[in-house]
Amino acid sequence: xxxxxxxILIFSGVVCYAQITYETVYVDYDSAWQYKNLKIVPIRVxxxxxxxAMPGILxxxxxxxxxxxxxxxxxxxxxxxxxxxxIDNHSDKSIYISSGExxxxxxxDRMIARDxxxxxxxxxxxxxxxxxEEGRWSDKEKKFMYSDFANPHLRKVLDQNKNQVLIWKEINxxxxxxxxxxxxxxxxxxxxDKKMTLINDEYYNFFLDKFRKTDSxxxxxxxxxxxxxxxxxxxxxxxxxxxxxxxxxxxxxDDAVLFGxxxxxTDKFLHEYMDKLLKDExxxxxxxxxxxxxxxxxxxxxxxxxx
Numbered sequence: 001x002x003x004x005x006x007x008i009l010i011f012s013g014v015v016c017y018a019q020i021t022y023e024t025v026y027v028d029y030d031s032a033w034q035y036k037n038l039k040i041v042p043i044r045v046x047x048x049x050x051x052x053a054m055p056g057i058l059x060x061x062x063x064x065x066x067x068x069x070x071x072x073x074x075x076x077x078x079x080x081x082x083x084x085x086x087i088d089n090h091s092d093k094s095i096y097i098s099s100g101e102x103x104x105x106x107x108x109d110r111m112i113a114r115d116x117x118x119x120x121x122x123x124x125x126x127x128x129x130x131x132x133e134e135g136r137w138s139d140k141e142k143k144f145m146y147s148d149f150a151n152p153h154l155r156k157v158l159d160q161n162k163n164q165v166l167i168w169k170e171i172n173x174x175x176x177x178x179x180x181x182x183x184x185x186x187x188x189x190x191x192x193d194k195k196m197t198l199i200n201d202e203y204y205n206f207f208l209d210k211f212r213k214t215d216s217x218x219x220x221x222x223x224x225x226x227x228x229x230x231x232x233x234x235x236x237x238x239x240x241x242x243x244x245x246x247x248x249x250x251x252x253x254d255d256a257v258l259f260g261x262x263x264x265x266t267d268k269f270l271h272e273y274m275d276k277l278l279k280d281e282x283x284x285x286x287x288x289x290x291x292x293x294x295x296x297x298x299x300x301x302x303x304x305x306x307x
Contacts, residue, residue: 106138
């Protein structure tokens with residue numbers, strides 16, 4: 001069922017907004033969905049907020065699925081090449097790559113280190129990455145496979161620190177918490193745990209079904225578990241959001257399965273959190289300085305992500 005929404009939208013123009021604040025979006029608290037320890041509140045675009053300034057753009061998951069991009073190692077020496085991957089764009093469209101997206105295979109599994117746009121240059125392009133498999137650097141390069149987004153706990157460590165040792169430490173903590181044994185200390189080794197995978201799929205299918213049945217005005221969401229906001233992702237267009245939705249959901253549901261608790265966060269706290277994020281550009285800048293990041297392209301905000 002992957003790429004259910006995005007394939008339909010690939011070749012249509014992407015409608016974008018110069019900023020992502022209450023001027024252009026609203027939090028649809030009345031449409032919140034909850035399954036066990038995870039609550040998701042959709043964020044929708046306001047009517048009349050359109051700014052058709054950007055051309056069509058592919059997500060990394062789309063581009064790889066359709067054969068419009070290929071991933072390979074930059075070289076064979078770990079010391080020189082572990083923190084880079086070669087991603088070639090074979091299409092005539094730009095490809096949006098987000099920090100936190102995981103690529104399995106190669107000489108070791110990696111995670112994209114920062115948001116970036118790969119324009120169709122016809123040349124090799126190199127993307128910064130971090131290792132999410134501490135115990136492997138293979139002599140032979142395996143085929144690379146797209147493996148969704150990391151969960152918000154790991155994405156937070158990535159975006160706040162860009163420190164390889166701290167990323168390995170977070171992965172080790174998560175493996176221990178889940179009781180998962182991995183010879184190579186691979187973040188993705190959780191996928192071989194059938195019990196965890198089945199529970200994750202229950203969460204994932206519930207929320208994917210909700211997004212399928214709602215209208216297409218959604219551009220992001222905020223997620224809650226226990227007494228805290230575990231994260232939010234908001235995009236500059238409906239097309240871009242739906243192209244990222246399925247891999248994003250995988251990361252959030254994984255977080256709820258591993259770290260989740262019964263929802264106790266008050267509506268008041270959630271409203272205050274979203275006010276800090278969306279009130280205006282100034283307050284947003286101040287809030288994400290310590291709680292997330294903003295990705296801009298050509299002066300326009302494309303993606304806001306918080307933890």
